[in-house]
Amino acid sequence: MFWNEDINKIKENLNTDLEKGLTDKQAFNLLKQNGPNALPTSKKKSIFTMCVEHLIEPFTFVLIALLIIAAVLNKWAEVIVISLIVVLEMVLSIYQERKAMNSLDSLKKLVKENAVVIREGKKFTIDVKNLVVGDLVYLEAGMFLPADVRIIQSFNLRVNESLLTGESNLIMKTIDPIAKENLSIGDRTNMAFMSTMIAAGSGLGIVVATGKNTEIGKITKLLQDEEEPKSPLSRQITFIVRTICLFALALGIFIFCIQYLVSGNSWVDALVFTIALVVAVIPEGLSVIVTVSLSLGSRRMAKHNAIVKRLNAVETLGQVNVICSDKTGTLTENRMTVTKYFVKDEVEEEKTLKLSTLQRKLFLQCLVLDNNSSVADKKITGDPTEIALLKWAEDLKLNSNSIQKSYPRVHELPFDSERKLMSTVNKYDAKQYLFVKGAADNLLKRCTHYLIDDKKFKMTEEFKTNLIAKLQEMSDQALRVLGAAYKEIATKKPNFNNIEQMEKNLIFLGLVGMIDPPRREIKEVLVHTREAGIDTKMITGDHLNTAVAIGKELTILDNKEQALSGEQIDKLSDRVLKRDIHKYQVFARVSPQHKVRIIKALQANGNIVSMTGDGVNDAPSLKAANIGVAMGVTGTDVAKEASQVVLTDDNFLTIVDAIEEGRNIYNKLKRIICFIIITNLAQVLAITIGIFLNWGDLLSALQVLWINLIVESFLAITMSMGPNNPRLMKEKPIAKKENILRGSWKFIIYVSLITATLLIVTYKFLPLGLETSVDVEGYIYAFVFMSNAPVFYSMSFAVGRNDFMLNKMLLQNRPFLISVLIAFIINVGIVFIPGVNTAFGVEGSINFVEWICCFAIAIVPTILLELFKGFLVLIKPKVDKKMEEEFPEFAAKQKAKAEKKRKTEDKILAKKEKHDEEVDKKIEKTKAKIDKKKKKKNKK
Numbered sequence: 057m058f059w060n061e062d063i064n065k066i067k068e069n070l071n072t073d074l075e076k077g078l079t080d081k082q083a084f085n086l087l088k089q090n091g092p093n094a095l096p097t098s099k100k101k102s103i104f105t106m107c108v109e110h111l112i113e114p115f116t117f118v119l120i121a122l123l124i125i126a127a128v129l130n131k132w133a134e135v136i137v138i139s140l141i142v143v144l145e146m147v148l149s150i151y152q153e154r155k156a157m158n159s160l161d162s163l164k165k166l167v168k169e170n171a172v173v174i175r176e177g178k179k180f181t182i183d184v185k186n187l188v189v190g191d192l193v194y195l196e197a198g199m200f201l202p203a204d205v206r207i208i209q210s211f212n213l214r215v216n217e218s219l220l221t222g223e224s225n226l227i228m229k230t231i232d233p234i235a236k237e238n239l240s241i242g243d244r245t246n247m248a249f250m251s252t253m254i255a256a257g258s259g260l261g262i263v264v265a266t267g268k269n270t271e272i273g274k275i276t277k278l279l280q281d282e283e284e285p286k287s288p289l290s291r292q293i294t295f296i297v298r299t300i301c302l303f304a305l306a307l308g309i310f311i312f313c314i315q316y317l318v319s320g321n322s323w324v325d326a327l328v329f330t331i332a333l334v335v336a337v338i339p340e341g342l343s344v345i346v347t348v349s350l351s352l353g354s355r356r357m358a359k360h361n362a363i364v365k366r367l368n369a370v371e372t373l374g375q376v377n378v379i380c381s382d383k384t385g386t387l388t389e390n391r392m393t394v395t396k397y398f399v400k401d402e403v404e405e406e407k408t409l410k411l412s413t414l415q416r417k418l419f420l421q422c423l424v425l426d427n428n429s430s431v432a433d434k435k436i437t438g439d440p441t442e443i444a445l446l447k448w449a450e451d452l453k454l455n456s457n458s459i460q461k462s463y464p465r466v467h468e469l470p471f472d473s474e475r476k477l478m479s480t481v482n483k484y485d486a487k488q489y490l491f492v493k494g495a496a497d498n499l500l501k502r503c504t505h506y507l508i509d510d511k512k513f514k515m516t517e518e519f520k521t522n523l524i525a526k527l528q529e530m531s532d533q534a535l536r537v538l539g540a541a542y543k544e545i546a547t548k549k550p551n552f553n554n555i556e557q558m559e560k561n562l563i564f565l566g567l568v569g570m571i572d573p574p575r576r577e578i579k580e581v582l583v584h585t586r587e588a589g590i591d592t593k594m595i596t597g598d599h600l601n602t603a604v605a606i607g608k609e610l611t612i613l614d615n616k617e618q619a620l621s622g623e624q625i626d627k628l629s630d631r632v633l634k635r636d637i638h639k640y641q642v643f644a645r646v647s648p649q650h651k652v653r654i655i656k657a658l659q660a661n662g663n664i665v666s667m668t669g670d671g672v673n674d675a676p677s678l679k680a681a682n683i684g685v686a687m688g689v690t691g692t693d694v695a696k697e698a699s700q701v702v703l704t705d706d707n708f709l710t711i712v713d714a715i716e717e718g719r720n721i722y723n724k725l726k727r728i729i730c731f732i733i734i735t736n737l738a739q740v741l742a743i744t745i746g747i748f749l750n751w752g753d754l755l756s757a758l759q760v761l762w763i764n765l766i767v768e769s770f771l772a773i774t775m776s777m778g779p780n781n782p783r784l785m786k787e788k789p790i791a792k793k794e795n796i797l798r799g800s801w802k803f804i805i806y807v808s809l810i811t812a813t814l815l816i817v818t819y820k821f822l823p824l825g826l827e828t829s830v831d832v833e834g835y836i837y838a839f840v841f842m843s844n845a846p847v848f849y850s851m852s853f854a855v856g857r858n859d860f861m862l863n864k865m866l867l868q869n870r871p872f873l874i875s876v877l878i879a880f881i882i883n884v885g886i887v888f889i890p891g892v893n894t895a896f897g898v899e900g901s902i903n904f905v906e907w908i909c910c911f912a913i914a915i916v917p918t919i920l921l922e923l924f925k926g927f928l929v930l931i932k933p934k935v936d937k938k939m940e941e942e943f944p945e946f947a948a949k950q951k952a953k954a955e956k957k958r959k960t961e962d963k964i965l966a967k968k969e970k971h972d973e974e975v976d977k978k979i980e981k982t983k984a985k986i987d988k989k990k991k992k993k994n995k996k
């Protein structure tokens with residue numbers, strides 16, 4: 057019962073030191089003794105469970121039914137191929153599912169959970185797993201508690217314990233013992249518990265329980281992993297597969313009837329053939345292909361420093377058309393250096409500061425004391441803004457450690473992105489001083505006096521105006537400007553929890569400006585994103601002028617009119633913000649609430665928004681965005697938890713890389729689906745025509761199954777492993793809610809028709825040309841054609857519609873090339889190896905010349921596809937241009953049509969806006985009426 061014991065007693069019991077913490081040796085032994093600080097996780101699905109799950113899927117069920125029928129009918133070749141399909145599909149899907157699960161798990165582990173501890177008197181950042189009982193651990197806003205701790209220092213430390221208590225009110229943490237035996241978790245206010253969230257403040261705690269011994273560890277024996285929800289793409293694919301299934305079933309019934317009733321085949325043969333055809337038409341391998349593509353993509357993203365926590369995110373990334381990026385650290389290097397300061401008359405170079413007056417002395421002391429970074433072995437660690445301030449002090453030959461020791465800290469009002477200020481209370485000789493530093497404009501509003509040299513003056517409008525001018529002068533040079541102020545605390549027992557009261561009536565000391573250079577590569581990356589149809593908006597907590605100066609340098613905006621401050625956002629209604637949002641590129645001095653409004657306004661205009669964030673208060677905007685991206689280095693646990701993507705290098709370029717990956721995955725899947733549907737459709741068309749013309753089955757059940765196996769299990773899966781196509785970043789983003797096959801149906805039908813026609817030609821007319829028999833060789837020719845044609849055109853699909861087949865991208869995909877080669881070899885083997893050819897029904901006297909002829913016809917669809925690409929890439933743009941030149945009237949008509957469509961859309965939008973406006977007005981009127989009535993009532 058750590059809550060009712062005195063801190064010193066706990067210290068003794070746990071054999072630790074309240075200043076120096078544990079020794080390394082103690083920590084090592086405790087870790088060995090008690091094991092890592094981790095909660096037990098749920099067991100993975102066993103292979104057996106996965107096998108059973110796979111076997112009871114409808115597609116596998118149909119296959120097994122077919123297998124049994126074939127076995128009963130002694131059709132052993134069919135039995136072997138169907139078994140091969142069942143086993144191969146099962147092995148592949150289980151292997152891929154496991155691999156995807158494992159890689160997602162290991163990717164999640166890459167997002168390190170760290171804790172800052174004091175051991176042997178030094179601050180360390182360690183992996184949360186290595187925390188042991190007795191460790192002194194720092195606590196700050198945005199963190200999830202890394203273990204159960206007894207609080208020994210609390211600066212407005214407020215924790216959300218709803219996970220354990222169900223109560224969402226924040227609990228203010230205290231340090232004094234509570235003299236009660238039985239206390240519920242919610243009442244143990246001097247303790248904090250693993251996995252609960254620190255919402256505000258900061259403090260220090262002694263670890264009293266780790267891992268399964270913590271309160272959360274006791275409740276949850278097993279931490280259930282959340283089930284991965286289906287992505288929209290997976291849902292689309294399921295829809296496509298289901299539609300094809302229904303189509304296949306209808307077709308199956310139809311073909312069975314014709315075969316049995318019209319052609320007079322035995323019902324058994326008709327049934328086997330029908331089921332084989334139905335199975336062949338159903339693209340059962342597609343779901344596995346989607347998982348493979350997404351998990352491959354997520355692994356590739358991890359290599360490029362983006363950790364995707366959900367596979368869904370990979371897909372949404374491809375649709376992003378607006379990136380809302382914060383400035384510090386993402387667009388800039390987060391390497392701050394003080395370059396300017398202002399205390400009197402003019403803005404001066406940083407080197408010139410001399411501690412000749414009280415004002416200058418207090419100014420620097422404020423920046424050193426109101427600061428959480430620390431110097432050890434000449435190295436400064438902490439927040440970059442604060443590091444810059446300590447570094448400045450050290451460069452001016454001040455010993456920050458001795459200043460911090462001489463004026464010990466009594467209390468801290470931690471920095472938060474709402475007030476943009478941080479304060480500390482320090483013992484100052486016999487008195488107590490409050491030092492405040494932070495956003496200069498916010499600070500100025502709280503100052504009633506100012507110090508010049510050694511004299512205090514009452515704040516005047518003239519002084520304020522001059523100060524704002526200096527602030528703007530510094531911000532215009534892209535400097536982050538912080539103000540410093542102080543006051544003496546008169547009361548003996550001030551109410552530290554009343555921040556507003558504490559940070560009031562301050563005495564202004566001076567301004568300090570620091571430069572944070574933009575990342576060098578950003579300008580180039582922004583050109584790249586613009587080409588990709590992605591708009592980049594900068595959202596920052598910094599001053600408007602600083603943001604504009606950096607924005608201009610990075611070419612994010614051209615003039616100040618394209619920037620909006622948080623204050624200005626407050627004056628706009630949601631409707632107006634939505635209407636005008638496209639005019640702005642930079643948003644400055646924004647609070648977390650503003651960020652959410654900006655995202656909602658962008659989304660209301662149909663944009664897919666990616667948002668970056670790091671702070672505890674960024675969680676709502678990270679969740680509101682379509683893709684929340686957290687900073688892995690500087691981000692808080694809360695921000696990482698709320699996002700789908702975590703950047704391990706906090707770099708803007710990484711977001712763009714991830715978007716490129718998302719687009720590529722979508723594009724690959726589109727090509728794979730087209731490839732599978734075309735092959736299936738071509739066979740169905742040719743076979744159906746054959747049946748109608750009473751030619752018999754152009755392909756046997758076994759052959760159809762075999763082609764299905766090569767296409768879906770070999771070629772399509774390995775196709776998804778291909779390299780990315782950089783060209784996709786020169787196209788527009790994938791439209792929201794776009795059907796993956798939008799715009800491809802015509803293409804699918806043409807290519808299927810061509811392939812089906814060629815199949816019929818090979819079967820019916822090639823024997824005529826070669827003077828062989830349609831009834832014997834025709835069937836063999838048909839099989840040679842149809843088993844090889846997809847292998848050829850798979851190479852054309854593997855590179856996409858904008859690149860010709862034999863290019864670097866194809867050669868880079870080794871697994872695919874190997875499967876192409878294997879497919880060709882097996883296809884040859886099936887025709888020429890005695891016994892195998894009998895099983896496949898292609899035994900006969902086909903010679904090399906005949907085989908070459910069929911093989912040559914099998915290349916034709918590929919050649920046509922490549923010619924079509926040539927037309928699209930080389931000729932169409934020229935034809936379009938020529939049309940415009942030679943038939944200006946026609947081109948103008950087309951343009952006018954498009955313009956008319958746009959205008960109609962605009963009109964509809966305007967109408968809707970007007971309607972919204974009217975509704976807003978009505979609501980306001982009603983509100984006013986109700987207020988009036990209330991007032992009247994109150995008067996009465």
Ligand code: ATP
Nearest residue numbers: 382383384441473476478493494495595596597598
């Ligand atoms: P972004 O990364 O989005 O650009 P930011 O880092 O500029 O955000 P905040 O961290 O919220 O945004 O900082 C906003 C302002 O708060 C800064 O411009 C600065 O004036 C002030 N500020 C930042 N860090 C501190 C700090 N440690 N102490 C006091 N004030 C600070």
